[in-house]
Amino acid sequence: MQKETKKxxxxxxxxxxxxxxxxxxxxxxxxxxxxxxxxEHLAVLTKAGIFDTSHxxxxxxxxxxxxxxxxxxxxKDLYACVGKDKSPLVPxxxxxxxxxxxxxxxxxxxxxYQLEHNTYMTVVNAGLGGEVARHLMAYRDRRNVEITDLTDxxxxxxxxxxxxxxxxxxxxxxxxxxxxxxxxxxFKGYFDEASPLADKVRLIDGTPLLLSRTxxxxxxxxxxxxxxxxxVKVWEMIFDAGQDFGLLPCGLAVRDSLRxxxxxxxxxxxxxxxxxxxxxxxxxxxxxxxxxxxxxKFIGNEALKNIDKPEYTYAFTGYDLRKVSVxxxxxxxxxxxxxxxxxxxxxxxxxxxxxxxxxxxxxxxxKPENFEPKGLSCGFVKVKSKLDPGxxxxxxxxxxxxxxxxxxxxRPDRTARxxxxxxxxxxxxRL
Amino acid sequence: xxxxxxxxxxxxxxxxxxxxxxxxxxxxxxVGLDDYAQDQLGDIVFVELPQxxxxxxxxxxxxxxxxxxxxxxxxxxxxxxxxAVNTALEESPELVNKSPYNDxxxxxxxxxxxxxxxxxxxxxxxxxxLKGAD
Numbered sequence: 001m002q003k004e005t006k007k008x009x010x011x012x013x014x015x016x017x018x019x020x021x022x023x024x025x026x027x028x029x030x031x032x033x034x035x036x037x038x039x040e041h042l043a044v045l046t047k048a049g050i051f052d053t054s055h056x057x058x059x060x061x062x063x064x065x066x067x068x069x070x071x072x073x074x075x076k077d078l079y080a081c082v083g084k085d086k087s088p089l090v091p092x093x094x095x096x097x098x099x100x101x102x103x104x105x106x107x108x109x110x111x112x113y114q115l116e117h118n119t120y121m122t123v124v125n126a127g128l129g130g131e132v133a134r135h136l137m138a139y140r141d142r143r144n145v146e147i148t149d150l151t152d153x154x155x156x157x158x159x160x161x162x163x164x165x166x167x168x169x170x171x172x173x174x175x176x177x178x179x180x181x182x183x184x185x186x187f188k189g190y191f192d193e194a195s196p197l198a199d200k201v202r203l204i205d206g207t208p209l210l211l212s213r214t215x216x217x218x219x220x221x222x223x224x225x226x227x228x229x230x231x232v233k234v235w236e237m238i239f240d241a242g243q244d245f246g247l248l249p250c251g252l253a254v255r256d257s258l259r260x261x262x263x264x265x266x267x268x269x270x271x272x273x274x275x276x277x278x279x280x281x282x283x284x285x286x287x288x289x290x291x292x293x294x295x296x297k298f299i300g301n302e303a304l305k306n307i308d309k310p311e312y313t314y315a316f317t318g319y320d321l322r323k324v325s326v327x328x329x330x331x332x333x334x335x336x337x338x339x340x341x342x343x344x345x346x347x348x349x350x351x352x353x354x355x356x357x358x359x360x361x362x363x364x365x366x367k368p369e370n371f372e373p374k375g376l377s378c379g380f381v382k383v384k385s386k387l388d389p390g391x392x393x394x395x396x397x398x399x400x401x402x403x404x405x406x407x408x409x410x411r412p413d414r415t416a417r418x419x420x421x422x423x424x425x426x427x428x429x430r431l
Numbered sequence: 432x433x434x435x436x437x438x439x440x441x442x443x444x445x446x447x448x449x450x451x452x453x454x455x456x457x458x459x460x461x462v463g464l465d466d467y468a469q470d471q472l473g474d475i476v477f478v479e480l481p482q483x484x485x486x487x488x489x490x491x492x493x494x495x496x497x498x499x500x501x502x503x504x505x506x507x508x509x510x511x512x513x514x515a516v517n518t519a520l521e522e523s524p525e526l527v528n529k530s531p532y533n534d535x536x537x538x539x540x541x542x543x544x545x546x547x548x549x550x551x552x553x554x555x556x557x558x559x560x561l562k563g564a565d
Contacts, residue, residue: 020432020473031473036528037499038474253473253500321477325502348476348499375476399495399504 008054009155009231019251025126027055030251038350040250041257044217045351045363047246048161050238051255053216053223054231057129057151061120061136065143070120073099073139074112075276077286077296089114094185094212097284099124099132100300104275104307107135109267109284111214113187115197123156123223125267139299154191155231159238160221160258162363162415163245165424168211168222170241173202178211179424184417187212191225207234213420216255218262220415220423261349261378261411263315269326270313270344270380277304279313280380280408311382313344316393316404317359318377321348323402330397332381341383343395350375352411364413377402378410432470435561439466441532445551447508452532453551456539460509460548463536464496464527467561472498475527478520480537486512489547494537496527507540509547515539 005028014021019030030052032040043049061070071078076097080086089095094113098106108128113121124132129151136147159167169175178188178201189201189210198208210225226234239247256266263280265271270279277285285304286295294301323346324330332341351362353373360367387393387406394401415423440446444454450468454461469475477497487493489510496503517536520526527535542548552560 018432020470031500036474038476038525041499257499321497322479323497323502348497350476350499397502399502 006055006152008052009228010052010054010157010235013232013235014052014249017249019249022252024252025055027126029055030249032251032253033249035248037251037253037257040248040254041350042362043246043248044161044219044221044250044254044258045361046162047248048159048163048167048221048242049217049248049250049254050235050242051158051160051250052235053156053158054154054228055126056156057124057126057132057149058154058156058225059122059124059129059133059136060148060150061122061145062118062148063143063145064118066118066120066145069136069140069143069145070112071296072298073136074110074122075100075285075298075300076112077294078112080286080295091116092186092188094187094214096185098271098276099135100276100298100304101135102299102303104277104300104303105273106267106271106276108132109265109271111212113212115190128267153228155226155228155234156223157226157231157235157238158215158217158221158223159242159247160215160217160219160250161247162220162418162423162426163242163247164221165420167238167242167245167247169424171203171237173204179420182213182420184213187214191227193227203234203237205233205237209234215416216264217258218264218411218414218416219258220418220420256345257347257349260345260347260380261352262414262416263410265380266345274311274382275304275307276300277307278310280315309384311341311384312386313380313382314387314406315380315408315410316378316395317407317410318402318404319354321350321375321377322400323348323377324395324397324400326379328397328399330395332383333394333396333401334385335392337394340385340393341381343379343381343397345379346377346395347379348375348377349411352376352378359410359412361411361413363415377404381406433466435558438470438558438561439532440554440557442554444532445508445548445553446557447506447551449506451505451508451537453508453540453548454532455545455548458541458545459514460511460540460542460545461536462508462538462540463531464505465557466531469528469531469535472496472501472503474499475524478524478527478537480516480520481513483513483516486510486543489544497524505537508551509540509542510544511540511542513538514541
């Protein structure tokens with residue numbers, strides 16, 4: 001019997017707007033809307049897109065010993081994780097890391113938000129709220145911590161793209177104040193009316209939000225958390241406000257293509273039940289400055305330091321847009337044709353292209369004149385030998401072999417870290 | 432995604448199980464990908480076509496279509512020699528989405544056995560099959 005799939009509160013909206021719905025984990029989610037994945041991808045790079053992400057799960061952790069519990073369960077060193085100076089996590093800041101088991105393998109990746117002293121929230125992937133909550137529970141020991149899995153209780157949507165701030169300015173109460181000091185990986189407000197934090201960010205109809213300057217596309221934007229009962233209203237309000245700015249609703253297809261070329265991993269595809277080390281996401285581990293050791297002990301740290309046969313995960317970029325299909329278990333071949341590993345992700349970013357010896361994106365400020373990229377394949381491989389950026393390997397599936405280059409970054413000129421005032425100003429000029 | 436009732440399945444062409452279509456045009460057979468397939472695949476970004484002069488038996492893989500999300504093979508609905516390929520798809524693969532039965536055609540075939548057309552489905556049969564699968 002087929003497992004019944006869950007629907008987010010926006011399901012009817014997606015269907016009414018012609019979305020191609022697919023099963024993703026336990027949920028029925030939009031793959032793309034009638035505009036199509038190409039236009040949606042370009043919208044996020046040049047204008048803005050909104051994504052229904054309410055399938056993601058949220059766990060609240062509260063109590064006098066919560067910091068200690070997160071310190072041993074989460075891979076980031078919460079004493080030393082904010083900014084270049086590595087200062088401690090403070091209320092209003094959030095950080096990216098992972099929850100590992102004793103073998104150093106990934107349970108899930110997550111963002112941990114410090115809401116207040118002794119109050120944290122962690123956002124994990126669809127279907128993993130229960131598992132992460134159980135994991136925290138298992139290591140709670142005698143610590144005084146309360147763990148609440150809010151899976152399917154909170155509505156979540158993301159607005160991503162350079163116009164995101166300008167669109168939100170139309171629907172927020174006092175946007176100047178909300179956007180003040182809103183750096184990458186900071187957040188304000190709360191989705192529960194009962195919290196004193198709720199007054200920090202409200203929509204013009206009074207709805208309280210948690211607004212977080214984060215996202216999964218590599219582009220400037222926000223993740224928005226609201227009470228589930230308000231999600232459809234908030235979505236429609238932002239959708240309407242975005243119509244003058246070229247905002248498009250976006251599906252899972254572009255979420256995947258945008259995140260991969262922004263070198264962001266997909267949990268249980270690029271990271272998963274294997275040791276969480278030797279990959280492009282070293283910032284998610286509590287390394288010392290020379291990366292010779294960790295700055296704290298955490299679950300899985302011994303295993304990560306003592307690996308018999310290391311495997312290495314690398315980003316790659318192809319030479320044209322042709323992909324290998326990850327459904328066919330494609331392999332990686334070295335220059336002698338020996339199998340050295342597996343392809344984890346292979347997608348096409350249709351907004352980038354090669355020109356001379358460089359890669360440009362359609363949003364590169366210095367792109368060549370009349371630059372019309374056809375797209376490049378890109379993604380991640382996991383191999384048993386160490387490779388260096390610039391090395392060329394071949395990916396092979398049942399139909400073709402493609403040459404790709406190992407790289408340290410894929411899509412250039414991403415806007416995720418762009419200061420908020422700068423991006424608002426730039427976009428005002430362009431309007 | 433299109434509802435089955437929204438699909439464009441013209442009655443002057445025949446349909447294969449894997450959603451290739453075939454249309455008799457004089458003594459050649461024009462082949463492409465139907466509306467259902469293009470809608471399911473989404474934005475098509477690349478089409479790899481055979482060379483003029485290649486010959487394939489009915490049901491053999493002759494083209495690869497790449498969408499943003501997937502890579503799929505296409506199988507020739509009638510065997511024969513490829514006598515023309517739609518070179519416009521090199522620059523504009525999106526023609527397959529925009530005009531699956533006209534500007535988005537794939538190849539012309541000189542059929543080795545034109546009666547193979549009779550094994551393909553009519554639009555009514557194709558529609559019935561899609562309804563059954565839905």
